[in-house]
Amino acid sequence: MKMSSFFPILIFCMILFFTSPCYSDPDQLQDFCVADLNATTTSLNGDFFFSGFTKEGNTNNNFGLAITPGNVLSFPGLNTLGLSMNRVDYAPGGVNPLHSHPRATEAGVIIKGKVLVGxxxxxxxxxxKVLKAGEMFVIPKGLVHFQKNVGRGKAVTITSFNSQLPGAAVLPATIFVSNPAIPNDILAKNFQVNETVITSIKSKFGSS
Incomplete structure (x- = not known):
């Protein structure tokens, strides 16, 4: 082989070697995925139209909140497309409690009302910041965040995610309603309170 033809090959191999660590698997689409080794066929989801956001959600709960998900579980056409959306309805004073999305960045638009986003x-x-109808926000991937309706009437937001199933770790539920439960002494130590306080909080979520 001539030296003049060898160098381009060498350079290509060096580029391939030094850049290969930059490649990685795509982000997870769910918490975990167990393979079905006995499956003999593949399935394709193809429903590309979704009307789930046309109805107001029921906010008659402790948080004054209703989330209507438009993810791959409710809208199969999103499968493999790397995006999803939610409709979020707030009663006056309603709160979307502290939570995070482990697999996605969130962007949202206030459709109605005034919402404190943080x-x-x-x-x-x-x-x-307090946002009004027509204004937009973004939450970086994985960061803990919240929203609260600070207007006089109802509020509505539409949020989008760069994942077909972004997941949501809602802190009050994650901490106080896990199954099996996190031992009270561990929670008491974490929050620097007496165990009776932890028991009281758990009772408000129907868990003790």
């Missing part, structure tokens, strides 16, 4: 960085800095 998220906390990994350096514990709170970024928050």
């Amino acid at each position: 998220f906390i960085s990994t350096t514990n800095v709170l970024y928050s």
Whole structure:
């Protein structure tokens, strides 16, 4: 082989070698996925139209909140497309409690009302602002955040995610309603309170 033809091959191999660590598997689409090794066929989901956002959600609950998901579970046409959306309805004073989306960045638009939107960085800095209809927000992937209806009437937001199934770790439920339950002494130590306080909080969620 001539040296003049060898160098381009060498350079290509070096580029391939040094850039290969940059490639990785795509982000997870769900918490876990167990293979069906006995499956003999594949299935394709193809419903590309969704009317789930046309109705107001029921906000008659402790948080004054209703989330209507438009993810791959309710809208199969999203399968493999890497996106999903939610409709979120708020009663006056309603709160979307502290939570995070482990697999997606969130972007949202206020459709109706006034909503306080906030998220906390990994350096514990709170970024928050009251937004009105037509204004937009973004929540970086995985960060803890919240929303609250601070207007006089009902509020509605439409949120979008760069995942077909972004997941949601809702802190009150994650901490106080896990199954099996996190031992009270561990929670008491974490929050620096007496175990009776933890028992009281769990009772409000129907768990003790």
